[in-house]
Amino acid sequence: MTKPNERKLTIARAMAEAVAQEMRVDPSVFVMGEDIGTLGGVYGNTRGLLDEFGSERIRDTPISETAFIGAAVGAAQDGMRPVVELMFVDFFGVCFDAIYNLMAKNIYFSGGNLKVPMVLMTSTGGGYSDGGQHSQCVYGTFAHLPGMKVVAPSNAYDAKGLMTAAMRDDSPVVYMYHKGLQGMGWLGTEAGATVHVPEESYTVEIGKARVARAGKDVTIVSLGMGVHHALRAADKLEAQGVSAEVVDLVSLVPLDRDTIRASVARTGRLIVVDEDYMSYGVSGEIIASVTEHDISVLKAAPRRVAFPDVPIPFARVMEQYCLPDADKIVAAWAGMQAA
Amino acid sequence: MYRNMVLSRRFEERIAKIYFEGKTPVFNMANGPIPGEMHLSDGQEPVAVGVCAHLTPEDIVTATHRPHHQAIAKGVDLDRMAAEIFGKATGLSGGRGGHMHIFDPEVNFACSGIIAQGMGPAVGAALSRKMQGKPGVAVAFVGEGAVNQGGWHEAMNLAAVWKLPFVCVIEDNGWGISVAKQTASAVASNADRAAAYGIPGKRVEGNDPYAIHEVAGEAIARARAGDGPTLIEVETYRLAGHFMGDAEGYRPKGEKEALFEKDPIPRMRARLIADGIASAAELDDIEAAAAARVETAITFARDSADPAPEDALTAVFA
Numbered sequence: 001m002t003k004p005n006e007r008k009l010t011i012a013r014a015m016a017e018a019v020a021q022e023m024r025v026d027p028s029v030f031v032m033g034e035d036i037g038t039l040g041g042v043y044g045n046t047r048g049l050l051d052e053f054g055s056e057r058i059r060d061t062p063i064s065e066t067a068f069i070g071a072a073v074g075a076a077q078d079g080m081r082p083v084v085e086l087m088f089v090d091f092f093g094v095c096f097d098a099i100y101n102l103m104a105k106n107i108y109f110s111g112g113n114l115k116v117p118m119v120l121m122t123s124t125g126g127g128y129s130d131g132g133q134h135s136q137c138v139y140g141t142f143a144h145l146p147g148m149k150v151v152a153p154s155n156a157y158d159a160k161g162l163m164t165a166a167m168r169d170d171s172p173v174v175y176m177y178h179k180g181l182q183g184m185g186w187l188g189t190e191a192g193a194t195v196h197v198p199e200e201s202y203t204v205e206i207g208k209a210r211v212a213r214a215g216k217d218v219t220i221v222s223l224g225m226g227v228h229h230a231l232r233a234a235d236k237l238e239a240q241g242v243s244a245e246v247v248d249l250v251s252l253v254p255l256d257r258d259t260i261r262a263s264v265a266r267t268g269r270l271i272v273v274d275e276d277y278m279s280y281g282v283s284g285e286i287i288a289s290v291t292e293h294d295i296s297v298l299k300a301a302p303r304r305v306a307f308p309d310v311p312i313p314f315a316r317v318m319e320q321y322c323l324p325d326a327d328k329i330v331a332a333w334a335g336m337q338a339a
Numbered sequence: 340m341y342r343n344m345v346l347s348r349r350f351e352e353r354i355a356k357i358y359f360e361g362k363t364p365v366f367n368m369a370n371g372p373i374p375g376e377m378h379l380s381d382g383q384e385p386v387a388v389g390v391c392a393h394l395t396p397e398d399i400v401t402a403t404h405r406p407h408h409q410a411i412a413k414g415v416d417l418d419r420m421a422a423e424i425f426g427k428a429t430g431l432s433g434g435r436g437g438h439m440h441i442f443d444p445e446v447n448f449a450c451s452g453i454i455a456q457g458m459g460p461a462v463g464a465a466l467s468r469k470m471q472g473k474p475g476v477a478v479a480f481v482g483e484g485a486v487n488q489g490g491w492h493e494a495m496n497l498a499a500v501w502k503l504p505f506v507c508v509i510e511d512n513g514w515g516i517s518v519a520k521q522t523a524s525a526v527a528s529n530a531d532r533a534a535a536y537g538i539p540g541k542r543v544e545g546n547d548p549y550a551i552h553e554v555a556g557e558a559i560a561r562a563r564a565g566d567g568p569t570l571i572e573v574e575t576y577r578l579a580g581h582f583m584g585d586a587e588g589y590r591p592k593g594e595k596e597a598l599f600e601k602d603p604i605p606r607m608r609a610r611l612i613a614d615g616i617a618s619a620a621e622l623d624d625i626e627a628a629a630a631a632r633v634e635t636a637i638t639f640a641r642d643s644a645d646p647a648p649e650d651a652l653t654a655v656f657a
C-alpha cells in the first residue's frame with residue numbers, strides 16, 4: 001500500500017537521483033563508463049544525467065576499463081570525485097590491477113597523505129541465464145582485498161543514501177548493485193527493492209548493517225538479493241512457528257560485526273545466504289566473525305546457503321539449482337534442527 | 340559463401356522469433372525457451388563467410404559475444420549449437436556455456452563474452468602450431484570496440500614480434516552498444532594501427548563478401564607461408580540492436596533504414612545472378628535448403644531434454 005507522501009523509486013532511479021543531487025552541489029563529481037550517456041547505463045543508473053549535465057561530466061568511454069578506472073584514480077587524487085562504472089563486475093579481470101593495486105592502495109602508499117575519493121559502481125548477480133561471464137557476484141573477492149570500501153544495497157532507500165555517502169567519502173568505494181534489484185522490468189525485478197525514497201539528499205552510513213526483520217530463533221545474514229530471499233524464508237518459517245531475524249549487511253567493508261554478533265547472541269543460530277561462490281567468501285567471514293568472538297552463543301552449527309563452487313551455468317534448470325532461494329534457506333533451518 | 344550467409348540469416352531469424360516466446364507482452368529476459376542475452380549478427384555475415392571460406396576445420400577461430408555467423412561459417416555443428424542456445428543437454432557444452440560460450444573443438448571454434456578476450460587464445464594457438472611445426476592459422480574476430488581494450492594491443496604485439504600465423508579480423512559495425520566508433524577512437528581506420536606492430540593492415544569497405552574474401556585470402560596465405568600476422572578491418576553493419584530488446588535510441592534517425600537497403604544478402608543474390616554464376620532457381624534451392632537445415636536444428640534443440648539440474652556441478656575440472 002502506498003502511503004501519502006510516499007515516493008517509491010527503483011534502485012536505478014535512486015542511484016541516478018543521488019548522483020544528480022551531488023553533481024548539482026559539487027562540481028568535482030563526474031561520471032564515466034561505457035554506455036552511461038545516451039543509453040543512461042545498461043542498468044539505468046545514469047538515466048537522465050546526460051541531459052542535465054552534458055557529455056563533459058557524463059562521459060561515455062571506449063571499452064578501455066584499465067585506462068578509465070586508472071584515470072579515475074588519477075583524477076580523484078587530483079581533486080575530482082569521479083564515479084566510474086564497470087558494466088558487469090565479471091569484467092574486473094581486464095582492469096583489476098587499476099582497482100586493487102592502485103585505487104585501493106594509493107592512500108596507504110602515501111601514508112594517508114593522498115585521498116582517493118572515487119566510486120566504482122558495478123552490477124552483480126545472475127538468475128536470468130546470462131552465462132558464466134555475466135552473472136557473478138564476486139563480493140568476496142573485492143571485500144578480501146584491503147583498501148576499498150564495499151557496499152551492496154538491497155533496496156532503493158539504502159541505494160540512494162549509500163551512493164551519496166560513497167561520493168562524499170575520501171576513500172574509494174566499490175558500489176555493487178544487483179541486476180535483479182535495479183527495477184529494470186526486463187530483468188524480472190524484485191519488487192521488494194522498490195521502496196520509499198525521500199526527495200532530499202541524505203546518507204546511509206557505510207559500515208553499518210541493518211536488522212531488516214526482527215526475530216528470536218535464528219539469524220539469517222545476507223546482502224543484496226539474498227536479503228529478499230531471506231525475508232521470504234522468514235515468512236515461510238513464521239508459518240512453521242519459527243521466528244527468524246534477518247540482517248542486511250549493507251556494507252561488506254567495513255563489516256559491521258557487532259550487529260551480526262548481537263543478533264546471533266539473541267537467536268543462538270546462524271544461516272548465511274550469499275549469491276557469491278561458497279568457499280573463501282562472505283559466508284565464511286560472517287561465520288568466523290561469530291565463532292572466533294564467542295562460540296558459546298551458538299546452539300547449533302551455522303549453515304550457509306551460497307552458490308556452489310562452479311562457474312555459473314547458462315541453462316535455467318542448472319542455474320536455478322545453484323542459486324540461493326527461500327526454500328533452500330528453509331531447508332537449511334530444517335537441517336539445523338535435524339543435526 | 341552465399342549458402343552460409345543465408346544459413347546464418349535464417350538461423351538467426353528463427354532464434355529471434357523463438358527468443359520472444361514467453362517474453363511478451365512484458366519483456367523479461369529470463370523467460371521463454373531461450374533465456375539470457377541474445378546478440379544477433381544480421382548484416383555481418385559477409386565478414387564471417389569471406390574469411391572462413393579460406394579456413395579448414397584444422398584452423399582456429401575465436402569469436403566474440405556475437406558468434407553465430409562466424410560459428411556457422413566455420414562449420415560448427417548446427418544442431419548442437421542450437422541446442423546450446425536453448426540450454427539443452429545435447430548442446431555443445433550440455434547447456435553450461437550458452438550463446439556467448441560456444442565451443443566446438445571438432446572444428447577449432449571458441450568464443451567468449453568479454454571484449455577482446457579471444458585475442459590471447461588465438462595468438463596462443465598460433466604459437467602452439469608454430470612450436471609444434473603443425474600447419475594451421477588462427478583467426479581472432481573482434482568488434483571495432485574491442486580494439487580499445489588493452490589486451491587487444493598486447494596480443495597484437497605478441498603475434499607480430501613472434502611472427503605467428505595469426506590474423507585479426509575487426510568487424511567494424513560502427514557501434515559498441517550505444518557508443519559510436521568515432522567517439523571511442525581518434526583513428527578512422529583501425530587497420531592503420533597495424534603500423535604500430537610492424538605488420539600489414541588492410542581496411543575493406545562496403546560489407547562486400549567478395550572484397551573480404553580477397554583480402555582475407557592474402558592474409559591467410561601470408562600466415563600459412565610463415566610471414567606473420569595481418570590486421571584486417573572490415574566495414575559491416577549491425578542490422579539488429581546490440582542485443583534483443585535494445586531500443587536503439589542512440590542510432591541517428593534513418594540509419595537503420597539506410598542499412599537495410601544495403602542488406603548484403605539480396606545484394607549478393609543479385610550479383611550472383613547478374614554475373615551468371617547461379618540462376619534464380621538455383622539460389623531459391625539454396626535458400627530452401629538453408630531454411631530446412633535450420634528447421635532441423637531448431638527441432639533437434641526443442642525436442643532435446645533439459646540437462647539434469649545437478650549436472651551443473653560436473654565438468655568443472657578435466
Ligand SMILES: Cc1ncc(C[n+]2csc(CCOP(=O)(O)OP(=O)(O)O)c2C)c(N)n1
Nearest residue numbers: 091405452453454482483484485514515516
Ligand atoms: C571487457 C568488457 N567490457 C565491456 C563489455 C560489455 N560489452 C559487451 S559488447 C560491448 C560492445 C562491443 O562492441 P564491439 O567490440 O564493437 O562489438 P559489437 O557488439 O559491435 O559486435 C560491450 C561494451 C564486455 N563484454 N567486456
